Amino acid sequence: MEWYFSEWAHYVVRWTHLITGIAWIGSSFYFMWLDAALEKPKAQTKPDVEGELWMVHSGGFYEVERKRITPATMPAKLHWFKYEALFTWISGICLLVLAYYLNASAMMIDSGKTQLTAEQSIYLSVGTLIITWFLYDGLWQSTIGKKLPGLALAISLSIVASAAFLFAHYFSGRAAAIHLGAMMGTWMVANVWVRILPAQSKMVDATREGRTPDYALSGHAKKRSVHNTYMTFPVLFMMLSNHFPHTFGNSMNAVILLLMIVFGAGVRHVMVAKDRSRYWILVPTAASALALVFTAATQKESDGAGTSKIDRNQVVKFSVIQDIVQRRCVTCHADKPAISTFGPSPGGVKLDLTQGLAERLKSLTDKIQLRVIQTRTMPPANISHLQDDERELIGLWLSQGAKPE
Ligand code: HEC
Numbered sequence: 001m002e003w004y005f006s007e008w009a010h011y012v013v014r015w016t017h018l019i020t021g022i023a024w025i026g027s028s029f030y031f032m033w034l035d036a037a038l039e040k041p042k043a044q045t046k047p048d049v050e051g052e053l054w055m056v057h058s059g060g061f062y063e064v065e066r067k068r069i070t071p072a073t074m075p076a077k078l079h080w081f082k083y084e085a086l087f088t089w090i091s092g093i094c095l096l097v098l099a100y101y102l103n104a105s106a107m108m109i110d111s112g113k114t115q116l117t118a119e120q121s122i123y124l125s126v127g128t129l130i131i132t133w134f135l136y137d138g139l140w141q142s143t144i145g146k147k148l149p150g151l152a153l154a155i156s157l158s159i160v161a162s163a164a165f166l167f168a169h170y171f172s173g174r175a176a177a178i179h180l181g182a183m184m185g186t187w188m189v190a191n192v193w194v195r196i197l198p199a200q201s202k203m204v205d206a207t208r209e210g211r212t213p214d215y216a217l218s219g220h221a222k223k224r225s226v227h228n229t230y231m232t233f234p235v236l237f238m239m240l241s242n243h244f245p246h247t248f249g250n251s252m253n254a255v256i257l258l259l260m261i262v263f264g265a266g267v268r269h270v271m272v273a274k275d276r277s278r279y280w281i282l283v284p285t286a287a288s289a290l291a292l293v294f295t296a297a298t299q300k301e302s303d304g305a306g307t308s309k310i311d312r313n314q315v316v317k318f319s320v321i322q323d324i325v326q327r328r329c330v331t332c333h334a335d336k337p338a339i340s341t342f343g344p345s346p347g348g349v350k351l352d353l354t355q356g357l358a359e360r361l362k363s364l365t366d367k368i369q370l371r372v373i374q375t376r377t378m379p380p381a382n383i384s385h386l387q388d389d390e391r392e393l394i395g396l397w398l399s400q401g402a403k404p405e
Contacts, residue, residue, distance in 0.1 A: 003343035010098055017091035024084035025232055032229050036272040038066055048073065069203075071210045078204065082197055089189035096182060100175055101125070103341050106381045110172040124170060125179060128163060132183050133190050135159055140223070149223075160184070160261065164254040172381055173248035180257050181238035184231045191224040233264030246296040249375030256295055262288035310389045316397035318358055318404050324394060325351055325361070328384040339383065358404030365398050 038051025046052075051066040067073065100107045104118035108125070116124065136156055139145050145152040163183055167176035199221035203213035237260040241247040247256050266285025269278060331338045333345055334352035344350075349367075353360060361368065371378035372386070373395040379386055 003340060006098070006102075007343055010095075013091055013094045013098060017088060017095055020084055020087040020091060024081075024088050025236075027081050027084060028225075028229065028232070032272055034064065035066075038064070041065075069207050069213070071207055074204075074207050080197070080200070082192065085189045085192040089185065092182060092185060096125075096178070100178065106339075106341060106383055108171055108175045109381060111382045111385070113169075116170050121171060121175075125175075128166070128179070129183055129186050132159060132163060133186055136187050137190065137194065140227075161258055164257045168254035168257070173250070173253050173377065174242050176253055177238045177241045177248045177257060181235045184235050184238075188228045188231050188235070191228055195224045196221040230265045230268050233267050234261040235264075237264050244296075245370055245375040245377045249371075249377035250296055250298075252295050252298070256292060259288045259292040259295065263292060310392050310396070312392075312396065314396075316393055316400060318397070320393060321361070321397050322357060324386075324390045325357065328379065328386040328390065331384050332379065342380075358402055361398070362402035365402065368394065368398065 034053070035051075038053050041049045041052050046065070048068050048070065049065045050068060053064045055062045055064065101122050104121055108118060108121040109116055136159060139152055139155055139159075142152075144155070160180070160183075164176075164180050167179045171179060199217040203217055206213040238257060241256075241260070247253065247260075250256055263285055266281050266288065269281045270285065330352045332342055333349050335344050335350065337344060337346075349364065351357065351360065368378075373391055376382075376391070
């Protein structure tokens with residue numbers, strides 16, 4: 001019964017994360033687009049208007065003006081966009097706890113590669129999420145960030161790259177992708193709450209009190225906001241890469257994550273390009289997309305093949321496969337699995353069959369090829385210690401037509 005409530009908890013939290021995330025990214029993209037689309041007013045009658053625009057949506061006509069605010073024009077009611085970011089982060093952290101920390105030995109680490117215990121992997125996760133924010137924020141608050149933005153950018157990117165390799169080294173492929181996304185997502189939310197909102201508050205207060213607001217504050221806030229827009233696509237790509245075993249199950253997953261950043265940031269750059277001189281960025285963007293596809297295609301499937309101990313000309317007997325499935329798969333893929341953390345028959349795959357197992361495996365050929373043979377992302381974290389030659393035997397039997405004899 002426990003898994004049942006945990007499944008609903010996952011569902012509710014995931015749902016919240018998605019909805020708040022859509023609201024946050026939607027509004028931030030809208031403002032990004034708006035800033036790029038606003039035009040300087042032609043009439044001299046509106047000195048406080050920096051830009052204006054007419055829009056039509058669902059039959060309604062909207063006139064938007066971007067203004068410098070003065071005590072006289074300060075509205076009584078001012079809408080702030082702030083909870084979208086906060087709730088996206090809170091629900092994201094809940095999801096991290098539910099899906100990864102509570103199931104750390106299967107989700108955080110990979111018995112094939114790390115020396116960490118499940119507990120240590122959680123410390124590493126919490127530690128890096130907190131520390132990297134202070135590194136990034138401290139950097140941009142320092143003289144380097146204020147005077148030498150190019151250098152600050154290079155250092156920021158090297159923090160991200162180091163984190164990608166650190167995560168890829170210690171965490172399972174899935175956890176590595178999620179953590180790099182969570183790290184950048186944390187920077188984005190902290191940018192909003194620690195830098196952008198307080199700056200806006202100060203400007204509003206100053207205006208209300210009749211003082212001239214410090215427009216340098218607005219400049220600093222804008223800088224963080226621009227960072228956020230560049231991080232958005234990479235973070236989305238990383239979070240969604242969890243559904244694509246070729247990306248997270250790849251031995252070069254750190255490189256793949258970095259290519260996602262180049263590609264995502266490039267797309268963002270082109271999206272708001274007003275003058276054509278910015279289009280040169282399409283070249284590295286397209287190059288990173290191609291590199292991404294090719295890197296993801298180079299799998300470690302050949303790893304075992306060279307050193308393989310099994311005879312690839314043999315006809316694999318079904319009884320051999322039955323035995324492997326019984327020992328390495330049924331622990332999870334059953335109605336009442338021995339490892340119950342994933343619930344009954346995870347992924348909708350039930351393999352504790354007395355009849356028709358061969359047909360079932362045959363119908364799953366593509367998925368088994370992808371998860372068990374090519375990307376080795378199944379069993380998760382190789383909890384049931386599936387051996388390399390067993391993987392090969394499964395692959396060989398499938399390629400021989402998955403016959404039940
Ligand atoms: C530790 C538990 C566990 C073990 C052991 C395990 N699986 Fe899975 N399997 C899962 C979970 C959880 C999912 C669903 C999530 C996912 O796709 O990663 C899944 C999903 C699958 C899928 C569906 C994948 C898809 O893309 O839809 C297949 C096929 C599969 N497993 C085959 C196997 C085979 C074959 C074995 C034995 C060699 C095996 N599993 C061992 C937990 C396990």
